[in-house]
Amino acid sequence: MRDFFILWLERIVNAVVILGAAAILFGGFVAMFSPQGGILQGLLVWLGGAIYLAVMAGMIYLGLGIYNNTRRTAEAVERLAERG
Numbered sequence: 001m002r003d004f005f006i007l008w009l010e011r012i013v014n015a016v017v018i019l020g021a022a023a024i025l026f027g028g029f030v031a032m033f034s035p036q037g038g039i040l041q042g043l044l045v046w047l048g049g050a051i052y053l054a055v056m057a058g059m060i061y062l063g064l065g066i067y068n069n070t071r072r073t074a075e076a077v078e079r080l081a082e083r084g
Helices: 002-033 039-083
Strands: none
């Protein structure tokens, strides 16, 4: 059951990252072509959004990677204990 939730968390994070990237792209274009905006504001939306998305997604993927490495290490230790 635990693997089910971890697998679906990874899938949900992947979908959120893709949707976030699309929202950042769209938001940049909206900022560029709005009456109060301009090219610079749109580029800043893209830059800030890309940095934010990379940091947030990176932290989530880091946590999932730590979980996977811990699980693999525990399995390897169990195999060693069975042999010894």
